[in-house]
Amino acid sequence: MNKETVEWIQSIDKISNSHVEEAKRYIDGLTKPIGSLGLLEDIAARLSGMKKQRFPKISPPGVLVFASDHGVVEEGVSAFPKEVTAQMVYNFLNGGAAINVFARQIGAHFSIIDVGVASDMEHEQLVSRKVDYGTRNFVQEDAMTEEQARQAILVGMEATQAIIDQGAKALILGEMGIGNTTAASAIVSVVTGCSVEQAVGTGTGISQDAKVHKQKVILKAIRERQPNLEDGLDIVKKVGGFEIAAIAGAILKAAERRIPIIIDGFICTSAALIACLLQPNAKEYMFASHLSQEPGHEAALQFLQLKPLLDLKLRLGEGTGAALAYPIIEAAARMLSEMATFESAGVSKG
């Protein structure tokens, strides 16, 4: 990254504790027993601290789906052929995927970004920011060059800026990339220190034998690539993916703009680890949406000290878990701005 970008990342601020405390006091005066809305009260106070507003608005949200291919697929780590990445991008563009359905339900702005699909794609609605035709096979060589990693991070930043300019007041991040649970498992294992066995699951649905093979592939990659566990850029370059780097960039831009970020499942959380290595303050703008069926997700969330809002046994990605959790966060914001106080409603206190 150039000096300007590095300085910009360093400038990302924590949330405002004085706004958090003020919101908590205000919430205690709303017409309900103190604390009775549980986690919604914490969410609302944090939103207030992020936006530095008494009545933060988070609607409409914006959904960004970053798509990319992975060279490591040639090691036979996925249940689906590589072509599915591009096929699913067309499905997103035609509105038929799960994330389209859930994004429509919550009235979200929606954008799909090609940051590294392995084939040429054309569609009016597609944001084409291809860094390369997929990453390299990171068992053999680095997944990407340092310049490509920077470029992918910038793609994420720009897409976030664009959707905020369209009016998005909260950010839902998703991804599509056959093979990307392999990259995410490598990142989670490197950053959190959990074993590769703990970090690896069945992805889109591989067999137990294939899972053991996937673990061996990741172990070999980490041994060969030797990523620096404190350097987010080095990790994403060596064992990451373009969509993971882009999501890390999107998180940093949202944090800088004081926009709440709803983290989806395993892949997205691996990108959150990268973002937090680059700027720990970014964590304060994150909500963890759900606990994925991928076993490494729990270790990643614990590392970030985030607790998931939902546990619906999901393992799809695309941003679906984050879109499903969004209404809870919106409800918290509405609680702040729309509920009556004991005083305004003339209700006796306990």
Add this chain to the structure above:
Amino acid sequence: MNKETVEWIQSIDKISNSHVEEAKRYIDGLTKPIGSLGLLEDIAARLSGMKKQRFPKISPPGVLVFASDHGVVEEGVSAFPKEVTAQMVYNFLNGGAAINVFARQIGAHFSIIDVGVASDMEHEQLVSRKVDYGTRNFVQEDAMTEEQARQAILVGMEATQAIIDQGAKALILGEMGIGNTTAASAIVSVVTGCSVEQAVGTGTGISQDAKVHKQKVILKAIRERQPNLEDGLDIVKKVGGFEIAAIAGAILKAAERRIPIIIDGFICTSAALIACLLQPNAKEYMFASHLSQEPGHEAALQFLQLKPLLDLKLRLGEGTGAALAYPIIEAAARMLSEMATFESAGVSKG
């Protein structure tokens, strides 16, 4: 209940297993790895079985809030004075309570029914179906007469019919009644066999000493009243509440109309126990929305074999947990009707 009502309750049918199975097969062809939408897939299949439709619609939902007072409050079991029931009803009518906020968010029809508030109330929007000015103190005598119990159940049935006629396609049930965790704890202890200590929590926020007192009050009431643990009508008459009886009636009517019912927290679940004693098939139309902070809720849900969708540390009631869970159930319905199949989208299978 008269012979006609009893026969009507007996006629409530199970959900359609053939529709459940057909929906499951269809879901396996949608563009996502099989099973990757976790609980949403089960919810969607159950909705299909309830409505006997391939593409069940559950929007808009209807919210019914039943309000009533409790004679047992004179034993000093609540952190709030009795007057708060009526004050909160006016808050609902003016749109300032938490359930109003969450009902607006999900575009719900909304109705508030006075089934037994202890004071005269007037408001254009209030559905006045007062059975009495609150229940009797059930430590001293039965909470209500058998005729009153029947009447309250009918109020719930009629309110459900009315909101379905307005267009509601799913039902969210809520309540307001200072003292009603005491009645609910008694019901849950009697029906599930859990101890009173397990069934009693801090309600709207009483002290530990007050909790021990509340347990003693309930133990005494159960000993004095001797409710028949297999007879829903007898239990609600002896230690229940008008709003609890009304919710049981609302559940039965919704089940008969094959409308999905989203069960809120502790009070609502105690009413679900009553409804299921009257007609076990009603359970098949229920979704448990959240796990309440009230300790008896878990025992009640286990008895019903229902798993809560959310765990947000709520303990407010009013239907708030059910309204917060509704978007997840709506997402499941939309998944069925809006997602593309592998075939229609031209995506390769794994």
